[in-house]
Amino acid sequence: MTDTRVFTLDHSLAHLREADPVLAALIEQVGPIEVRPTGPNAYQALSRSIIFQQLSGTAAGAIYRKFQALFGIEGDAFPSPEMVLPLSDEELHSAGLSRQKIASIRDLSEHFASGELGTEQFEHWEDEEIIAHLTRVRGVGRWTVEMFLMFHLRRPDVLPVNDLGINRAIMKRYGLEAMPKPDAVKTIGEPWRPHATVACLYLWRSENVKTP
Structure with missing residues (x-):
């Protein structure tokens, strides 16, 4: 089917x-x-969107790799929300993240760690439901969610x-x-x-x- x-x-x-x-x-x-294939998991895709906001691809890519390095990982690997939450703002800032983006990634991590957001919900929610839930996350606007719908979830409309x-x-x-x-x-x-x-x-x- x-x-x-x-x-x-x-x-x-x-x-x-x-x-x-x-x-x-x-x-x-x-x-x-x-x-291109959908690639990373939902948490990774949204975290990457936050990191890349309002930055050139080169600068954002460097910060993204530094963020991964905080957890001793690289390439396609990415930390879980539960790994991110215990880190201090100073540790996250050392990767080059702004205070605003730190707050956004923390809020996103809390939503995923609590089970409020996740793959199961995204599979069942309509597009506007996903937009409504994700735009409650600090620093995530409608356009960011629309890109997530198109390129990660591959929604058709x-x-x-x-x-x-x-x-x-x-x-x-x-x-x-x-x-x-x-x-x-x-x-x-x-x-x-x-x-x-x-x-x-x-x-x-x-x-x-x-x-x-």
Whole structure:
């Protein structure tokens, strides 16, 4: 039985090509895309998002590795919430984390360690339920959760209406004179549903492709 909560490229592309001629042309122009495996566990994925917030990839990557080193691990390994919580703020700060990010990772760790958040809940909750629960965590906003839904949980119908890259691509591809407001993004994206995630993947990728 197919899990309709996880997108598959072929299924989504068939819908999008039929539903939106502009997007159909974009898909043809961009060509095949590869969607990387989901990778880390949910706690790791969200912790990484917090660490990488508002930093260049190089700087964030260095801090991420220093954070791992606090626990004597590297590569794909990552500490559990129960390993993180006993560390002092000073120890976490030594890895390069700001005080604000320390507070965020602590709060996230407490939510996971208590069982309030976890894989089982994410498997049963709808997208908006996940957004509601995760945005209660300090320092985690809606956009961060939308990226988690798309790239970790691989939910099929996520449309981040405030994403700069998506809005810029929509303006260019749909011939708009200005960046679209959230309501306009929702209207343009309505035909994509329930496959908005793959539409967004193509819109992001299209920024690196010249308009014919």
